[in-house]
Amino acid sequence: MIRGVLLAFIQLRSIRMLPDLLVLLAGLTTLALLLRRWWPRYAQSAGVRRLLSLGGLLFAGMLAAGFLLRFARVAILFTRYFPEALIRPVQGAVIGWALLSVPAAILFFGVRVVGRVWKRLAPKHQSARRQFLKTAPALAIATPAAALGYGVFIARDGLKLREQKIEIPGLPQDLDGVTIAQLTDIHRGDFVSRWQVERAVAMANEARPRLTLVTGDLITTGEDPLDECLDTLAKLRAEAGVFGCMGNHEVYARAEDYVEREAARRGIFFLREQSAPLRFGDATLNLAGVDYQRARQRYLVGAEELIKPGAFNVLLSHNPDVFPTAAQLGFPLTISGHTHGGQVRVEILRQDLNMARFFTPYVDGLYKKNQSAVFVSRGIGTIGIPARLGAPPEVALITLARV
Numbered sequence: 001m002i003r004g005v006l007l008a009f010i011q012l013r014s015i016r017m018l019p020d021l022l023v024l025l026a027g028l029t030t031l032a033l034l035l036r037r038w039w040p041r042y043a044q045s046a047g048v049r050r051l052l053s054l055g056g057l058l059f060a061g062m063l064a065a066g067f068l069l070r071f072a073r074v075a076i077l078f079t080r081y082f083p084e085a086l087i088r089p090v091q092g093a094v095i096g097w098a099l100l101s102v103p104a105a106i107l108f109f110g111v112r113v114v115g116r117v118w119k120r121l122a123p124k125h126q127s128a129r130r131q132f133l134k135t136a137p138a139l140a141i142a143t144p145a146a147a148l149g150y151g152v153f154i155a156r157d158g159l160k161l162r163e164q165k166i167e168i169p170g171l172p173q174d175l176d177g178v179t180i181a182q183l184t185d186i187h188r189g190d191f192v193s194r195w196q197v198e199r200a201v202a203m204a205n206e207a208r209p210r211l212t213l214v215t216g217d218l219i220t221t222g223e224d225p226l227d228e229c230l231d232t233l234a235k236l237r238a239e240a241g242v243f244g245c246m247g248n249h250e251v252y253a254r255a256e257d258y259v260e261r262e263a264a265r266r267g268i269f270f271l272r273e274q275s276a277p278l279r280f281g282d283a284t285l286n287l288a289g290v291d292y293q294r295a296r297q298r299y300l301v302g303a304e305e306l307i308k309p310g311a312f313n314v315l316l317s318h319n320p321d322v323f324p325t326a327a328q329l330g331f332p333l334t335i336s337g338h339t340h341g342g343q344v345r346v347e348i349l350r351q352d353l354n355m356a357r358f359f360t361p362y363v364d365g366l367y368k369k370n371q372s373a374v375f376v377s378r379g380i381g382t383i384g385i386p387a388r389l390g391a392p393p394e395v396a397l398i399t400l401a402r403v
Helices: 002-013 015-042 046-068 072-081 084-121 127-153 194-206 226-233 248-252 256-265 320-329
Strands: 160-168 179-183 211-214 242-244 268-270 274-280 283-289 312-316 333-336 346-348 351-353 365-369 372-376 394-402
Touching (some): 160 365, 194 394, 248 256, 320 333, 320 372
Parallel strands (some): 242 268
Antiparallel strands (some): 346 351
């Protein structure tokens, strides 16, 4: 196990691990600030001091464990010694604490600075000021906790139908007004129930789309109920059929071939470096699908062969960061998921802060580049922490429009 941990730290040379390291450091810094503030006030006895020390070490250990679980080698080692059903809730709690730490630290420092400035400018012996200075740090720490609690217990279940009109220059007349339902990032498992997936399927069917797409991440790990998820998705209905592409979690679970085979048996066709020309009147919508595109490899190798001349070509790619390459190859529309819309988003100084922005500029909604567009759905489920904040879950209903 020690060897796996050492190999994980060697991987820190990758820039993709930088956000995780920054969150870890922010969490440890906030923890140190809390201990420093509360230690003199409450640690009057040896027993209380031991309790605070133990609590600090426990939280620091949890943060480190959550950070290390982001590495595949370490995650595999953990599953050897602890059951999966225990690891994921603990990991969610750890990530939640880490996400709390960043805004809590910012607010804590901000309140301290404001308090010191106010202390110099305001008259002395002002009771209201003294009360504010006493309660503000606690409020600064409690506010992110309350917000995250809202994201866990309320916003996470607030599934909505999102309608998105996409204007396409030169769209064939018979494709004008065609509707496409998209379900993505379902993550059926500990934090997404069968009932939630059934509700998403019902929502998509009620919209009566001409075409329905499932753009990856049906599950999170190989321990999740994949067959049950496929059985539920088999209830999807669309005139032109139900198609999909693979996500990164199908890769992690080594379930790509199984999903392709079993989904096809249920009437859902996952396109793996394949295309499916669909007729709408006199027009052809050529649906091309690719497997999850790994970041350290060239994107969309050979995808140009999936383009059908004279047709309206639509690319299904789980991760949206392939968009510039797709546009260069000649796909006028790419449909993706993967980002969860950032999942937990905080706006500070007019800046939208979320973890997905470290990996792609295409986080949520519609983006355009010259004559091409990409639509990124927030999806249904969650990953890591079972919470959504500023990025509610959705079933997307896309309407193609001619301009």
